[in-house]
Amino acid sequence: xxxxxxxxxxxxxxxxxxxxxxxxxxxxxxxxxxxxxxxxxxxxxxxxxxxxxxxxxxxxxxxxxxxxxxxxxxxxxxxxxxxxxxxxxxxxxxxxxxxxxxxxxxxxxxxxxxxxxxxxxxxxxxxxxxxxxxxxxxxxxxxxxxxxxxxxxxxxxxxxxxxxxxxxxxxxxxxxxxxxxxxxxxxxxxxxxxxxxxxxxxxxxxxxxxxxxxxxxxxxxxxx
Numbered sequence: 583x584x585x586x587x588x589x590x591x592x593x594x595x596x597x598x599x600x601x602x603x604x605x606x607x608x609x610x611x612x613x614x615x616x617x618x619x620x621x622x623x624x625x626x627x628x629x630x631x632x633x634x635x636x637x638x639x640x641x642x643x644x645x646x647x648x649x650x651x652x653x654x655x656x657x658x659x660x661x662x663x664x665x666x667x668x669x670x671x672x673x674x675x676x677x678x679x680x681x682x683x684x685x686x687x688x689x690x691x692x693x694x695x696x697x698x699x700x701x702x703x704x705x706x707x708x709x710x711x712x713x714x715x716x717x718x719x720x721x722x723x724x725x726x727x728x729x730x731x732x733x734x735x736x737x738x739x740x741x742x743x744x745x746x747x748x749x750x751x752x753x754x755x756x757x758x759x760x761x762x763x764x765x766x767x768x769x770x771x772x773x774x775x776x777x778x779x780x781x782x783x784x785x786x787x788x789x790x791x792x793x794x795x796x797x798x799x800x801x802x803x804x805x806x
Contacts, residue, residue: 587768588704588707590643590644590709592704592707592708593642593711593715594639594643594645594783595708596708596711596712597639597642597643597648597715597716598630598713599628599630599681600648600678600681600716600719601630601633601638601639601642601648601719602627602628602629602630602633602650603628603677603678603681603716604631604652604674604675604719604723605625605633605651605674605679606625606626606627606628606651606677607673607674607675607676607677607681608620608625608653608655608670608671608673608674608676609621609625609626609627609653610673610677611669611670611672612653612655612666612673613626613671615660615661615666615669615670616659616660616661616666617655617656617657617660617666617670618659619654619655619656619658619659620653620654620655623654625653625654630694633650634649634650635648635650635651636649636737638650642715648713649794651747652729653670656767659763664737664738665738667734667737668735668737668738669731669736670734671731671732671734671735672731672735673725673733674723674731674732675719675720675721675723676720678716678717678719678720678723679716679717679720679779681712681716682712682713682716682717682720682779682783683783683786683787685709685712685713685716685755686709686713686784686786686787687722687787687790688709689706689709689710689712689713690787690790690791690794692705692706692709693706694790694794694797695794704728707784711739713780713782713783714776717776717779717780717783718776720779721772721775721776721779722763722772725759727755727756727759728748728749728751728752728755728756729752729753729755729756730756730759733748733749736748749805
């Protein structure tokens, strides 16, 4: 198998984990806040086929930006519709950041203590791309442009007249956004934002590095 084929297979496997985690995060938040619409539709699940959109998944694997089936919500079921919609939208990126953190923990543990063989090399590659894709999903979806999750969070800070006026052009804005991404116009800001989040995750898992160094120093002392 070529290196490029391996790369795309691993990206596909990561997408089948990251995308359901994101969508299930929305569904879980909505359910906890009083709206069971997504739960009734089977979206409170990590089963990829519950969220699968073929074109969106292919775009995620090959272009780095994709989508899943939208999670349905009914704002009238929330005690506070404005905050309910915002928190439900925020839950998707937060779920990705949680998964990225767990992936980095597992990746560092393998880096320091796993034996080196073909199996562990592939697992380490999977974990690395798991962190990368989840960070990318979280950062991209927090952009405050419709129909991304960040635009739903704007409902909390913008007057409703302005917000819903903006939402009328949601489809057109998304086409422009995708064109900007595929044209490379957002590469630089997304690169720096993704690196910033990666650095924060690295700092947040720094205790693993300290443990590894302490174990290494202790082993040197035992040898001496």
